[in-house]
Amino acid sequence: xxxxxxxxxxxILREGYSKHQLQKDVMAGIIVGIVALPLAIAFAxxxxxxxxxxxxxxxxAGFLISFLGGxxxxxxxxxxxxxxxxxxxxxxxxxxxxxxxxxxxxxxxVAFGLLRLGTIIKFIPHPLIVGFTSGIAxxxxxxxxxxxxxxxLTDVPxxxxxxxxxxxxxLGSMNIYAILISVLTVAITIFxxxxxxxxxxxxxxxxxxxxxxxxxxxxxxxxxxxxxxLPTTINLSLPTINLxxxxxxxxxxxxxxxxxxxESLLSAVVADGMIGGNHRSNTELIAQGFGNMASAxxxxxxxxxxxxxxxxxxxxxxxTPVAGIVHAITLLLIVVFFGKWAAQIPLACLAGILVVxxxxxxxxxxxxxxxxxxxxxxxxxxxxxxxxxxxxxTVAIQIGMVLAALLFMQRMASTSNIIAADADxxxxxxxxxxxxxxxxxxxxxxxxxxxAQKYRETLKNFGKTNTVLILRMRHVPFIDSSGIHxxxxxxxxxxxxxxKIILSGVQPEVKKELAKTRIDFLIGRNNxxxxxxxxxAKALKGL
Numbered sequence: 133x134x135x136x137x138x139x140x141x142x143x144i145l146r147e148g149y150s151k152h153q154l155q156k157d158v159m160a161g162i163i164v165g166i167v168a169l170p171l172a173i174a175f176a177x178x179x180x181x182x183x184x185x186x187x188x189x190x191x192x193a194g195f196l197i198s199f200l201g202g203x204x205x206x207x208x209x210x211x212x213x214x215x216x217x218x219x220x221x222x223x224x225x226x227x228x229x230x231x232x233x234x235x236x237x238x239x240x241x242v243a244f245g246l247l248r249l250g251t252i253i254k255f256i257p258h259p260l261i262v263g264f265t266s267g268i269a270x271x272x273x274x275x276x277x278x279x280x281x282x283x284x285l286t287d288v289p290x291x292x293x294x295x296x297x298x299x300x301x302x303l304g305s306m307n308i309y310a311i312l313i314s315v316l317t318v319a320i321t322i323f324x325x326x327x328x329x330x331x332x333x334x335x336x337x338x339x340x341x342x343x344x345x346x347x348x349x350x351x352x353x354x355x356x357x358x359x360x361x362l363p364t365t366i367n368l369s370l371p372t373i374n375l376x377x378x379x380x381x382x383x384x385x386x387x388x389x390x391x392x393x394x395e396s397l398l399s400a401v402v403a404d405g406m407i408g409g410n411h412r413s414n415t416e417l418i419a420q421g422f423g424n425m426a427s428a429x430x431x432x433x434x435x436x437x438x439x440x441x442x443x444x445x446x447x448x449x450x451x452t453p454v455a456g457i458v459h460a461i462t463l464l465l466i467v468v469f470f471g472k473w474a475a476q477i478p479l480a481c482l483a484g485i486l487v488v489x490x491x492x493x494x495x496x497x498x499x500x501x502x503x504x505x506x507x508x509x510x511x512x513x514x515x516x517x518x519x520x521x522x523x524x525x526t527v528a529i530q531i532g533m534v535l536a537a538l539l540f541m542q543r544m545a546s547t548s549n550i551i552a553a554d555a556d557x558x559x560x561x562x563x564x565x566x567x568x569x570x571x572x573x574x575x576x577x578x579x580x581x582x583x584a585q586k587y588r589e590t591l592k593n594f595g596k597t598n599t600v601l602i603l604r605m606r607h608v609p610f611i612d613s614s615g616i617h618x619x620x621x622x623x624x625x626x627x628x629x630x631x632k633i634i635l636s637g638v639q640p641e642v643k644k645e646l647a648k649t650r651i652d653f654l655i656g657r658n659n660x661x662x663x664x665x666x667x668x669a670k671a672l673k674g675l
Contacts, residue, residue, distance in 0.1 A: 136246060136414050139200045141453040153451060160450030161458025164207055167332040167444050168194070168459060169466055171489070173355065173474070174482040175210040176433065178275050179218035181227065182359050183474075184467075185433050186210045188366055191463045193423035193435030198456025200422055202415030203400040205407060207441040207456050208423055212489050213395050214388070214434045216271050216525045221384045223290055228371035229381060235428035236385035237392065241421030244393055250413025252393055259513040260532040261394065262498045267520025267528065269493035272486055279483035280314040282307025282352060292521055309350045310480040313341050317484025330448065334485045341481040342473070355482075356475030364471045366464075369431030387526040388424075392436040396420050399437030406446045440492065508539045541582045548577025550590045553604065570671050572664075574604040579642070581614030588618040592625055599631060600671045604664060606637030616649050623654050635660045636667035 168190050176186025190209035197208030221230045244252065274292060277299050278285050284305030289295045317337040324333035345352060355362070400411040416437075423435050445455050467474075502513050512535055519528035553563055553572035563572055573591070577583060591601075611619070626633060633655050638646070643660065646652045652660055661667040 136248065137418050138202070138412055138415050139419065139453075140202055140204050140412065140415070141199060144204070144452050149452065149454075154454065156449035157452055157455040158458050160445050160448040161455040162462050163330060163332070163448045164441050164445045164450070164455065164459040165462025165466070166335045168207070168209055168438075168441055168463055169474070170334045170338050170477075170482065170485055171438075171441070172210055172463070173477070174486050174489070175212060175215060177355075177359075177479070177482060178212075178215045178272060178486055179210075179433060180222045181218065181230075181433060183355055184362050185431055187362070187463060187467055188430050189427045189432035189435050191366065191460050191467070192430050192432055193427040194463070195457055195460035196423040196426055197396075197419050197435065197437070198453040198460070200415075200419035201453060201456075202412030202419065203403055203437070204409050204411070204452055205403045205442055205445050205450050205455065206396070206400055206411070206416065206437045206453075207445050207459060208396070208420070208435050209438050209441065210433055211395060211436055211438050212272050212486075212493050213265070213268055213391055213436070215275070216268050216520070217384065217387055217391065218433050219275075219290070220524060220526075225381070225384070229384075230433065231369065231371045231428045231431065232373060232378070233381045233384040233388060234432070234434050235425050236381055237388035237434060238421045238423070238425030238428065240385060240389035241392060241424060242418050243421075244389065245414040245417035245421065248414055249393075250397065250415075250417055252397065256394055256533075257509075257512060257536045258498075259502050259509040260516050260529070260536055261398075262495050262502060263513045263516030263532060264520045264525060264528050266494050266496070266499050267517045268525070269490045269495075270521050272493070273490040276483040276486045276490070279310065279353065279479040280487060282310025282480060307352060307480075310352045310478070313345065313350070313352060313478050313480040314484040314487070317341055317481045318488055321485060321488045332444065334488075337485065338477055338481055342477050345478045346476055350478070353479045354475065355477050355479065358479065359475075361475045362467065362471040364468050366430055368429060370429065383526065387529065388434045390529065391525075392420055392424065392434060393417055395439075396437035399439045399442050402439055403442050403446060406443065407451060440489075508543060512536045512539065541580075544578060544580070545582035545586070548575075548579075548583035548586075550575045550587050553602075566668070567672075569598055570600045570602065571598040572602045572604065574607070576607045579605075579608050579611035579615035579619065581612055584612075584615040584618040587615075588622050591622045600634065601626065601631055602634045602636055602664070602667050602671055604636045604667075605639070605642060608639060608642055610639075611642050611645050616645060616651065620649065620651055620654065623651065627654070632671075633659060634667045634671055636664045637662065 172186035172190040173183040176183050194207065194209045197206060218230060221233055271292070274295055278288055283299065283302045285298060285302050289298055320337040320340065321333040324336050328336065345354065396416055397413055400413065400416055404411055420436060427433065427435050502509050512532060515535055516528050516532035519531055550573055553574050566572065575587060579587065623633060635655065638660055659670065661670060
């Protein structure tokens with residue numbers, strides 16, 4: 133357990149922690165806490181829950197992810213990636229179903245870490261990640277159109293195409309004041325960084341737009357007018373759990389856990405590049421798990437590592453988990469002392485902030501780059517993207533992973549081949565002096581199920597005019613159970629026709645599999661040679 137779960141905070145404190153670094157971490161944590169406030173509220177509202185649930189998530193999960201995490205600078209909390217999932221879970225199972233799913237997802241994340249699945253990110257194809265991330269960005273953007281333009285819609289369809297249909301039919305109800313607030317929020321968020329390096333643009337926009345809405349008494353929706361005042365306390369929120377219906381939450385919980393693992397490890401990798409560090413991936417997954425379980429217990433929503441807030445932490449001098457802990461404490465103090473003022477924030481302002489978030493999430497440069505690449509990557513990218521937007525993120529990830537795996541196997545099978553060695557123009561050995569009774573074939577590529585049948589058909593055509601087959605296997609890195617089955621049947625077929633089989637250059641892992649399945653005994657252990665010269669001598673001797 134100690135080798136799997138090693139929180140960075142404890143390691144840093146044992147190594148020594150200077151007062152100078154404490155000051156930098158505290159300042160970075162305060163700034164990140166200010167940045168996190170509007171994002172936590174905006175992500176909660178976009179997800180279909182009340183704003184305080186986003187703040188609770190940022191405080192509870194954010195604290196635990198930093199306190200127990202495997203990254204020096206990771207900032208945890210609600211993110212845009214979860215908006216689609218949370219909205220869908222609430223629509224199908226209600227808020228209690230979301231809390232149960234989030235808690236189960238936390239358990240799964242802890243299990244991922246304990247099972248040492250921290251390298252999971254290496255097995256998720258880049259086109260798939262870009263596909264669903266870009267799809268999520270489009271969905272977030274589409275959910276903000278109502279508040280961005282101040283449309284008078286009372287019931288917005290959840291499906292993508294009907295949603296936009298409703299928007300177009302309601303254009304006559306646009307609120308010019310909401311549009312003005314939204315546009316100014318986008319402009320301030322983007323361009324204020326040129327004037328204010330330390331103060332986040334989203335926070336400046338919220339302060340200015342809220343003051344303007346109050347001072348000029350603008351007729352726009354605010355957090356308070358729609359959701360009421362924000363609570364200034366945090367309480368336990370335990371749902372009623374029916375064990376008989378618990379199984380229905382496994383699928384959404386797994387989607388939350390998988391996306392949380394991907395996003396947190398991606399964020400940790402990005403952070404490593406910024407500070408020249410190395411995160412502990414299994415520890416990070418366990419911390420994410422505890423963070424999500426605690427968030428659920430207090431009525432929060434799913435949390436993961438937030439790339440933008442983590443980058444803000446690094447840029448402002450944060451270098452230890454103390455900054456993340458301070459970020460959570462800062463949010464708590466803001467809620468306790470200034471919560472009533474947060475209720476005056478115009479929803480159009482939050483919509484403007486989320487439009488900027490959606491643009492930053494879109495990864496349109498990566499999207500365009502992949503479109504110019506391999507047709508296989510393009511297929512995975514577009515399939516995942518359109519399924520995310522038009523169907524469901526869970527379906528998109530499942531089908532995207534299966535499609536990527538099938539295409540990978542197809543490409544591996546197409547590069548795997550078996551050829552007569554005298555046709556191999558790159559061969560260093562001279563095959564011209566072999567008697568006509570001896571034939572040399574070479575297998576190139578893995579002997580796995582996608583290529584095994586092709587190998588079997590080729591080898592079965594052998595033996596009509598030859599009596600000795602030298603099979604070179606130096607370029608076979610592994611053989612799976614299907615390969616073993618087909619190889620055994622082929623060896624039996626050839627031996628029944630009095631063909632002597634000699635293997636050359638068998639890799640250690642392949643040789644181990646042949647021994648475990650007794651194929652080496654079927655061929656004859658003396659007929660498995662280390663190299664071609666030895667195999668050739670054995671073949672000539674047997675004639």
